[in-house]
Amino acid sequence: MINTGLSRWTMAYFAAAFAAFLAAQLLMALGLAYPAEPLMSARTLVAVHLVTIGWLTLLMLGALLQFVPVITGSAVIGERAGLASLLAIGVGLIGMIVGFLALDGTLPAACTGALALGGGAVVVGVALVAVTIGRALVAGRPLALPGRFVAAGLCFLCLTVLLGVSFALALAWPDYFAWDGLVVHGLGLHIATGIIGWFTLTAIGVSYRLLSMFMLAPEEDGGIGRWVLRSATAGIGLFWAGPFFGGTPFAGIAASGGALLSIIAAGLYLADMVRIFRQRKRPVLELNSIAGAAALVAFGASVLAFGALEFSGRLSAFVGPLIYLYLFGWLSGLGLGQLYKIVPFLTWLERYGPRLGKEAVPRVQDLVSERRAAPWFVAYFLAVAAGAVAGALGVPLVWRAAILVHLVASILIARELWRARYGRPAALAVPAPPALSTTAFPQIGASP
Amino acid sequence: MNAPSTLTVDVRPTLRAGGEPFADIMAAVAGLAQGQSLRLLATFKPAPLFAVMASRGFNHEEREIGGGDWEVLFRPKATEGAAGPSARPANDAGPLDTRGLEPPEPMVRVLHTLETMPPGSTLEVYTDREPLFLYKELAARGHSVDSKALGQAGYRHLIRRSGPAGAAS
Numbered sequence: 001m002i003n004t005g006l007s008r009w010t011m012a013y014f015a016a017a018f019a020a021f022l023a024a025q026l027l028m029a030l031g032l033a034y035p036a037e038p039l040m041s042a043r044t045l046v047a048v049h050l051v052t053i054g055w056l057t058l059l060m061l062g063a064l065l066q067f068v069p070v071i072t073g074s075a076v077i078g079e080r081a082g083l084a085s086l087l088a089i090g091v092g093l094i095g096m097i098v099g100f101l102a103l104d105g106t107l108p109a110a111c112t113g114a115l116a117l118g119g120g121a122v123v124v125g126v127a128l129v130a131v132t133i134g135r136a137l138v139a140g141r142p143l144a145l146p147g148r149f150v151a152a153g154l155c156f157l158c159l160t161v162l163l164g165v166s167f168a169l170a171l172a173w174p175d176y177f178a179w180d181g182l183v184v185h186g187l188g189l190h191i192a193t194g195i196i197g198w199f200t201l202t203a204i205g206v207s208y209r210l211l212s213m214f215m216l217a218p219e220e221d222g223g224i225g226r227w228v229l230r231s232a233t234a235g236i237g238l239f240w241a242g243p244f245f246g247g248t249p250f251a252g253i254a255a256s257g258g259a260l261l262s263i264i265a266a267g268l269y270l271a272d273m274v275r276i277f278r279q280r281k282r283p284v285l286e287l288n289s290i291a292g293a294a295a296l297v298a299f300g301a302s303v304l305a306f307g308a309l310e311f312s313g314r315l316s317a318f319v320g321p322l323i324y325l326y327l328f329g330w331l332s333g334l335g336l337g338q339l340y341k342i343v344p345f346l347t348w349l350e351r352y353g354p355r356l357g358k359e360a361v362p363r364v365q366d367l368v369s370e371r372r373a374a375p376w377f378v379a380y381f382l383a384v385a386a387g388a389v390a391g392a393l394g395v396p397l398v399w400r401a402a403i404l405v406h407l408v409a410s411i412l413i414a415r416e417l418w419r420a421r422y423g424r425p426a427a428l429a430v431p432a433p434p435a436l437s438t439t440a441f442p443q444i445g446a447s448p
Numbered sequence: 449m450n451a452p453s454t455l456t457v458d459v460r461p462t463l464r465a466g467g468e469p470f471a472d473i474m475a476a477v478a479g480l481a482q483g484q485s486l487r488l489l490a491t492f493k494p495a496p497l498f499a500v501m502a503s504r505g506f507n508h509e510e511r512e513i514g515g516g517d518w519e520v521l522f523r524p525k526a527t528e529g530a531a532g533p534s535a536r537p538a539n540d541a542g543p544l545d546t547r548g549l550e551p552p553e554p555m556v557r558v559l560h561t562l563e564t565m566p567p568g569s570t571l572e573v574y575t576d577r578e579p580l581f582l583y584k585e586l587a588a589r590g591h592s593v594d595s596k597a598l599g600q601a602g603y604r605h606l607i608r609r610s611g612p613a614g615a616a617s
Binding site for chain 1: 465550561588
């Protein structure tokens with residue numbers, strides 16, 4: 001019998017991810033990164049990589065170490081590789097930050113090499129965990145829809161970090177690694193592949209399973225979902241094909257086609273999510289699903305804005321606020337909401353699973369207080385919305401104030417997660433209620 | 449014997465607050481006097497509960513009472529033995545249909561039910577998904593399980609309870 005248990009390192013990934021998330025928001029709020037600093041400044045790159053590698057990548061990898069064995073029915077994965085990978089990515093990220101700060105003179109120029117060395121460590125860490133998760137996916141074939149999204153996401157993660165380390169080499173040692181084509185085309189591909197290919201496809205795959213599972217909606221039938229995956233993958237393929245036809249009309253057609261296919265994929269996914277929310281059997285939405293819905297709204301708004309700006313040729317003027325809305329509203333918002341479900345759920349399984357049926361145990365929902373946490377989620381999403389609007393209108397001070405608000409909201413959400421993990425559930429303070437004793441449960445099938 | 453008055457349990461506030469009323473309902477059922485009926489008010493038709501209550505010896509009559517709310521009257525079936533159904537030893541039990549329940553409720557119910565059964569008995573269970581965390585817990589407790597995928601209908605499991613004699617409550 002398959003013995004799927006709890007991933008050993010998932011919570012450590014989540015803790016490290018949250019620390020990076022708070023650090024990035026702090027830098028932005030204090031004016032040590034965009035929007036106070038230029039978008040392409042070294043300090044902004046520090047904050048950007050804290051969000052993308054530190055927060056979102058570690059969050060998703062930690063979740064996948066737990067999620068992939070569950071969707072493929074395989075045994076626990078990454079008992080050892082999980083920790084090695086976390087350390088490599090963490091140390092690598094710190095190295096990259098040192099390197100970035102050396103580039104703009106904050107640290108001695110001799111430290112620029114840390115950028116490439118750190119990038120190399122991130123590649124090693126990502127490769128290690130991608131192979132670990134990839135093997136479970138290969139063993140779990142044929143894959144259901146969420147597994148296919150995750151497999152595609154991991155491939156794009158590898159492409160993204162390989163492009164990233166190429167940049168690091170070119171920036172750290174320009175005399176040896178000066179690739180003109182990389183400088184011209186690489187940045188857009190790095191961003192598109194990372195944001196659409198890795199973050200978004202993985203988030204979509206996980207959301208298909210988690211949202212339907214916890215809202216008691218019919219499991220994805222895969223009809224629309226498969227086209228979401230095909231369309232998005234083809235779109236990224238076109239982005240990559242464009243530079244190879246540089247100077248020909250096909251380059252422009254490929255870029256527009258890639259954007260169009262990505263927008264179509266987003267539209268199909270949103271339509272499918274509306275279906276899942278409508279067909280749910282659970283009348284009252286839990287906080288994690290409400291946060292998921294808010295994140296989906298941010299996703300829809302980002303995609304609409306992207307479409308309008310891309311095809312009216314004004315994208316470059318608004319690219320900062322747009323990426324902000326996408327990273328903080330959609331990806332981080334979804335991540336925070338799902339953490340609020342996953343952390344108590346895994347904690348409950350770990351702590352009370354072995355005692356089930358033998359003694360009184362609290363319910364999963366006794367580990368959290370939605371009433372206490374809901375205001376922080378509301379504050380988080382409202383602040384991100386206000387920040388995006390302020391950014392688009394060009395009012396950086398208001399934007400930074402909004403970032404400060406969602407930083408505080410994030411800290412308060414972190415406190416709720418901490419309580420769920422280490423706090424004492426209220427239900428344990430009272431004697432075992434009769435409802436939880438074995439006698440209260442029916443003797444199924446005992447009728448004559 | 450005069451039938452005691454019907455006990456009303458309104459779980460609508462719990463449901464609207466996003467809570468899980470199953471444990472409350474079962475507590476109320478456990479507290480029912482012999483022959484007493486239970487009137488349940490819910491925000492949806494609590495179909496999964498019907499099978500559970502039928503196995504405890506209750507018939508049900510449900511009606512929609514407006515606003516999407518439902519009233520269900522659970523009446524005890526024709527006179528049972530003095531001790532009631534739950535006092536009889538269960539050997540082979542089931543089916544326990546957990547489809548449509550939010551995780552981890554299927555696992556909670558299966559493990560609770562198993563703990564009330566004597567060693568060597570078998571429990572038939574239906575689930576929506578492959579219950580991987582349940583497998584782990586069953587293995588840890590030494591119970592064996594034989595599972596079969598039913599396609600759209602989910603999974604069917606036959607769980608054989610192991611454990612020292614007298615472990616069942």
